[in-house]
Amino acid sequence: MVFIIARHGFTLLARRSATRTFSTSRISLRDALTPVNAGTGPLEGIRVLDLTRVLAGPYCTMMLGDLGADVVKVENPKGGDDTRGWGPPFADNKSADDEARGESAYFLCVNRNKKSITVDMKSEGGRKLLHDLVRESDVLVENYLPGKLSKMGMGYEQLKEINPKLVYASITGYGQTGPYADRPGYDVIIEAEAGLMHITGEADGSPVKVGVAITDLTTGLYAHSAILAALIKRGVTGKGQWIDCSLIESQVASLANIASNYLVGGREAQRMGTSHPSIVPYQVLPTKDSFVMVGAGNDGQFAKLCNRMDLEHMLDDPKFATNADRVRHRKEVIQALTDRLTEEPTEYWLEKLNGAGFPFAPINNIQQTFEHPQIKARGLVQEVEHERAGPIKLVGPPTKFSDFKPTIRLPPPVLGAHTEEILQNVLNYSPETIQTLRKEGAIGPQ
Numbered sequence: 001m002v003f004i005i006a007r008h009g010f011t012l013l014a015r016r017s018a019t020r021t022f023s024t025s026r027i028s029l030r031d032a033l034t035p036v037n038a039g040t041g042p043l044e045g046i047r048v049l050d051l052t053r054v055l056a057g058p059y060c061t062m063m064l065g066d067l068g069a070d071v072v073k074v075e076n077p078k079g080g081d082d083t084r085g086w087g088p089p090f091a092d093n094k095s096a097d098d099e100a101r102g103e104s105a106y107f108l109c110v111n112r113n114k115k116s117i118t119v120d121m122k123s124e125g126g127r128k129l130l131h132d133l134v135r136e137s138d139v140l141v142e143n144y145l146p147g148k149l150s151k152m153g154m155g156y157e158q159l160k161e162i163n164p165k166l167v168y169a170s171i172t173g174y175g176q177t178g179p180y181a182d183r184p185g186y187d188v189i190i191e192a193e194a195g196l197m198h199i200t201g202e203a204d205g206s207p208v209k210v211g212v213a214i215t216d217l218t219t220g221l222y223a224h225s226a227i228l229a230a231l232i233k234r235g236v237t238g239k240g241q242w243i244d245c246s247l248i249e250s251q252v253a254s255l256a257n258i259a260s261n262y263l264v265g266g267r268e269a270q271r272m273g274t275s276h277p278s279i280v281p282y283q284v285l286p287t288k289d290s291f292v293m294v295g296a297g298n299d300g301q302f303a304k305l306c307n308r309m310d311l312e313h314m315l316d317d318p319k320f321a322t323n324a325d326r327v328r329h330r331k332e333v334i335q336a337l338t339d340r341l342t343e344e345p346t347e348y349w350l351e352k353l354n355g356a357g358f359p360f361a362p363i364n365n366i367q368q369t370f371e372h373p374q375i376k377a378r379g380l381v382q383e384v385e386h387e388r389a390g391p392i393k394l395v396g397p398p399t400k401f402s403d404f405k406p407t408i409r410l411p412p413p414v415l416g417a418h419t420e421e422i423l424q425n426v427l428n429y430s431p432e433t434i435q436t437l438r439k440e441g442a443i444g445p446q
Contacts, residue, residue, distance in 0.1 A: 041068015041404055049133055051142040053081045055213055057171050058110040059220030061141050065113030066397040066406045072422055077118040077444030080415040083107040091389035102389055108412045115418035118444030125442030127153050132427050134162050139227055143171040146181050156242040166240040167230040169223050175246035185247040187213035194251035199258055202273045219250040280326040280333050289345040293361045301358035308356040309340050384411040416444040
């Protein structure tokens with residue numbers, strides 16, 4: 001769905017559907033951005049051409065699919081997305097007439113709500129096919145090295161001549177310009193290079209990476225929001241634009257207060273484990289049998305913590321009067337809390353601290369995470385029927401809308417499962433044309 005805000009009125013244009021015009025004096029921006037049909041996805045009618053692989057790009061396009069966009073994932077006929085082979089674990093293949101290995105759990109986690117087509121982008125027929133798809137698309141997302149797609153006739157400057165309204169998003173390691181632009185980007189390399197690994201780990205230990213590829217995920221989020229903004233801008237100008245999104249800039253931007261501490265205060269960061277440089281207490285602490293995460297973000301919360309833990313005497317000590325005081329006397333605060341917490345097991349503390357008015361939590365493993373009553377109550381895990389694996393459980397969209405419930409409409413696709421459907425229904429290719437493309441190797445086998 002595309003929103004066009006004109007100087008003298010508001011026009012809501014749904015692709016391949018009727019155009020509706022409203023007077024701006026009678027409609028608010030909130031009303032303008034509300035789907036005409038309650039219950040439909042806010043991006044219904046938007047087609048996304050997904051030329052990305054691995055994580056950052058697929059994560060971005062998956063979120064667009066969650067919002068109702070029609071995401072067409074373009075894959076190499078010879079194996080497809082690299083992550084299809086990243087395992088174990090692999091899902092079972094329960095198809096009686098198919099001996100292929102099941103899909104990897106990695107691929108399944110970031111490719112819901114997409115359709116897969118296989119195209120040889122280096123072939124003349126494949127490039128023509130993709131150009132035809134560009135004419136029918138609103139967004140293109142790619143994560144190739146800068147300049148590589150231009151050599152194949154798929155760069156932004158080339159495609160905007162085909163479709164001036166196209167929003168073209170490039171996700172790279174280092175951006176389109178600068179001395180490192182031609183380097184490939186990898187999450188763990190950027191974590192090391194852009195400060196995150198330096199601040200992650202115990203104070204007396206080695207630098208460590210975050211447990212998931214957080215730089216990739218953060219970059220996907222930045223790209224996702226930039227695409228939404230570009231679509232809204234297109235509603236004003238009628239023109240698309242090129243989005244340049246990099247892992248390294250996304251990671252540096254995500255340093256947040258750590259970056260500000262350096263830029264404003266000239267303070268170099270250091271590894272602090274789970275503790276916080278500016279708040280005490282705010283870290284994982286041991287109990288008699290495991291660990292808990294405890295925080296007190298203000299003086300009121302610290303008072304509640306001391307009262308609930310039977311440490312009222314700490315409130316009379318001027319060394320702990322304010323957060324700034326507690327930061328200066330960090331070791332004493334942490335030692336006092338540790339001494340008390342290690343007297344009892346975790347379950348005792350979870351019950352005693354419940355409802356006390358300050359943040360605390362157990363350190364859950366992954367099984368405990370998915371058994372968490374709040375996760376179950378929110379229905380985050382969804383079960384879908386996969387073409388080969390049968391019923392599989394996946395983490396679903398985490399956002400909720402008052403007029404729209406994001407769901408897994410489509411399971412992660414089998415490689416090339418929708419090639420014929422897209423070519424016939426979107427591009428109106430004849431069966432003879434499709435067969436010719438197959439013989440030429442421009443698309444994968446049926």
